[in-house]
Amino acid sequence: MNERKVTILAVCTALLVPAPRALAAQLVSTLQAGSYTVSDGVLPESMLRLAPDFHFDLPHASITARGSAFVSEQQVQVADGIVSGTFTSPTVYGVRAEMIGNASRAVDDRSLGTDQVDVQTRIHVLFHQRGGMWFGGGVARPWRVAVVSSADIAAAGIWTTLAGATVTATFTNFSFTKTAAGDTVAAASVSCAAPSDGACERQSHFGDLEGVLHWEGGPLELDAQTGYRFGNAYDVTPDSRRWSSATATIWLNDRIAVVGGGGRQPALPLRGLPARSFGMAGLELAYSPSSRSAVPVSFPRTVLVKSFELHAAPQGMEKIVIRVGGVETVDVMGDFSDWSPLTLVRRGRDLWELSMPLSPGMHQITVRTDGGPWMAPPGMPTMHDSYGGDVGLLVIDNRSNQ
Amino acid sequence: MTPFRRFRRTAAALVGGGALVALPAFGATAQDPDPLSRLDANSRFAIELIIDSANTAGLPTRPLMSKVLEGFSHKADGRRITAVVRTEFGYLKTAHATLGGVSEEELAAAAAVLEAGAKPSQLAAFRVRQKGRSDLEAFTDWADLLTRGVPRDDASSAITKLWQDGADDATFHNLWRSVQTDILQGLNPGTALQNRVRETPGGPATRKVTPPEGQQENQSSR
Numbered sequence: 001m002n003e004r005k006v007t008i009l010a011v012c013t014a015l016l017v018p019a020p021r022a023l024a025a026q027l028v029s030t031l032q033a034g035s036y037t038v039s040d041g042v043l044p045e046s047m048l049r050l051a052p053d054f055h056f057d058l059p060h061a062s063i064t065a066r067g068s069a070f071v072s073e074q075q076v077q078v079a080d081g082i083v084s085g086t087f088t089s090p091t092v093y094g095v096r097a098e099m100i101g102n103a104s105r106a107v108d109d110r111s112l113g114t115d116q117v118d119v120q121t122r123i124h125v126l127f128h129q130r131g132g133m134w135f136g137g138g139v140a141r142p143w144r145v146a147v148v149s150s151a152d153i154a155a156a157g158i159w160t161t162l163a164g165a166t167v168t169a170t171f172t173n174f175s176f177t178k179t180a181a182g183d184t185v186a187a188a189s190v191s192c193a194a195p196s197d198g199a200c201e202r203q204s205h206f207g208d209l210e211g212v213l214h215w216e217g218g219p220l221e222l223d224a225q226t227g228y229r230f231g232n233a234y235d236v237t238p239d240s241r242r243w244s245s246a247t248a249t250i251w252l253n254d255r256i257a258v259v260g261g262g263g264r265q266p267a268l269p270l271r272g273l274p275a276r277s278f279g280m281a282g283l284e285l286a287y288s289p290s291s292r293s294a295v296p297v298s299f300p301r302t303v304l305v306k307s308f309e310l311h312a313a314p315q316g317m318e319k320i321v322i323r324v325g326g327v328e329t330v331d332v333m334g335d336f337s338d339w340s341p342l343t344l345v346r347r348g349r350d351l352w353e354l355s356m357p358l359s360p361g362m363h364q365i366t367v368r369t370d371g372g373p374w375m376a377p378p379g380m381p382t383m384h385d386s387y388g389g390d391v392g393l394l395v396i397d398n399r400s401n402q
Numbered sequence: 403m404t405p406f407r408r409f410r411r412t413a414a415a416l417v418g419g420g421a422l423v424a425l426p427a428f429g430a431t432a433q434d435p436d437p438l439s440r441l442d443a444n445s446r447f448a449i450e451l452i453i454d455s456a457n458t459a460g461l462p463t464r465p466l467m468s469k470v471l472e473g474f475s476h477k478a479d480g481r482r483i484t485a486v487v488r489t490e491f492g493y494l495k496t497a498h499a500t501l502g503g504v505s506e507e508e509l510a511a512a513a514a515v516l517e518a519g520a521k522p523s524q525l526a527a528f529r530v531r532q533k534g535r536s537d538l539e540a541f542t543d544w545a546d547l548l549t550r551g552v553p554r555d556d557a558s559s560a561i562t563k564l565w566q567d568g569a570d571d572a573t574f575h576n577l578w579r580s581v582q583t584d585i586l587q588g589l590n591p592g593t594a595l596q597n598r599v600r601e602t603p604g605g606p607a608t609r610k611v612t613p614p615e616g617q618q619e620n621q622s623s624r
Contacts, residue, residue: 339475361507381546386486387476
């Protein structure tokens with residue numbers, strides 16, 4: 001085993017002994033490592049794939065940084081990284097807005113690195129407990145690829161839940177100005193809008209129709225996707241016309257999972273990433289793995305909260321700790337918040353926390369997941385409230401508040 | 403259309419979208435300096451009168467305002483909120499008359515017990531207490547037992563007996579946890595309490611009561 005692989009394995013092993021949760025603030029990190037086989041005709045086989053993933057979550061915003069690097073015997077072959085910021089509005093009458101910004105860089109040892117910045121806005125319409133749809137658009141600006149203009153992106157999607165699985169269908173259209181060499185133009189018989197020096201610029205566009213399936217049951221997660229790319233032969237290479245892939249993840253505990261899967265991923269022309277076929281079996285080591293829901297924005301549904309705990313926190317604060325899996329948001333509300341929702345921060349796959357001051361006395365508290373109905377938390381005394389619901393009764397005595 | 407113009411057009415659309423995203427969020431986080439302003443005039447007048455009455459009687463007004471805000475969170479109308487606040491005022495007044503000068507927190511907890519179904523006279527045993535002893539846990543567990551369908555007199559006598567025997571918070575909490583576990587497993591709420599209170603330190607040590615056949619269903623009112 002060469003030195004680079006040993007280094008990667010050492011990093012992975014180090015993550016098995018993570019720092020105390022308190023030191024991680026709101027960071028979530030995921031690290032994947034495994035033995036991968038990638039074949040696009042150039043890359044060698046049997047490589048390691050390193051995929052760090054960091055999240056910083058706020059109630060209505062999140063920042064994500066993730067990347068992946070395929071490492072061969074000697075060096076990094078392909079690496080790409082992306083930093084994303086997402087801002088979501090509160091849900092009003094089932095409508096929610098989302099704004100996404102991405103900045104990414106891809107490095108391929110066969111060519112120069114490429115960069116891209118893109119911004120998208122989406123409007124989501126949520127159908128209570130059943131599904132939803134969204135539509136939106138944006139603009140992407142790539143550099144150092146054979147695209148000379150910003151690219152317009154228009155997208156729409158619809159999702160629903162079937163037998164515990166979330167099924168999503170999306171259509172995304174890309175249109176941009178592309179540079180083509182003279183011989184390519186002649187071979188493809190395409191029109192040339194601005195010919196110069198043996199090359200020309202022409203309008204290109206293609207559309208991706210994709211279906212995604214996500215299912216979670218106990219420690220098992222299944223993800224599958226399939227897609228078709230519309231466009232003429234000039235804009236869509238044969239290896240990116242159709243694709244499908246599937247991944248299975250089995251969580252051994254909160255931090256370690258076995259991952260296996262395979263399939264084909266299409267090329268991403270705006271990011272300069274080639275189409276890839278892959279088959280992989282690996283280990284996912286996660287400090288605090290985030291949910292991999294196929295639905296990008298939360299929807300109202302009823303999920304049972306597994307546990308509710310209250311711990312003393314520094315500076316006279318109390319920390320609410322809730323365990324519930326498979327959700328995007330968890331809120332609490334009570335007399336202590338003037339009956340306004342407070343959103344908890346995800347600390348793990350099914351772990352949510354919120355620190356706040358709680359005065360001594362009896363407090364009424366309710367909890368909800370994904371904007372669903374308010375419920376009394378489990379494991380505490382309960383009573384009917386004055387408005388037809390149930391509330392939990394939380395006792396804070398003077399000793400616990402000191 | 404040139405790339406630059408297309409970029410400008412798209413950027414303008416995104417700025418508009420961003421504003422659409424941001425405005426509701428700012429609105430959601432803004433604090434309302436006068437929550438009562440969200441009520442209709444009649445309801446506001448009625449609730450202000452109740453709050454004035456509470457002040458005059460030396461009762462805390464925070465529980466009353468909390469009921470108003472809770473009503474907003476449930477999207478209740480003004481009349482409903484007014485009725486709830488008036489009822490809560492009644493509970494606070496009764497609890498104050500029964501318990502005497504106790505803290506605001508204890509008064510609110512006692513009001514919750516009354517709201518759950520206890521009789522005012524059943525609170526009387528809590529008027530006398532050792533210095534520094536809190537009845538919050540006892541009241542909380544009591545309210546839960548009543549909500550789960552334990553007969554009012556059974557719940558009252560069990561909680562009162564433990565209180566008079568000097569039971570601490572952990573004893574009350576353990577009793578509640580055991581009873582609610584039994585109820586969730588299908589035992590009759592009254593029977594569950596009787597069984598568990600005998601096992602509790604200070605309770606009478608007699609034979610465990612077994613419900614007759616066909617009585618295993620949870621008869622909780624929940």
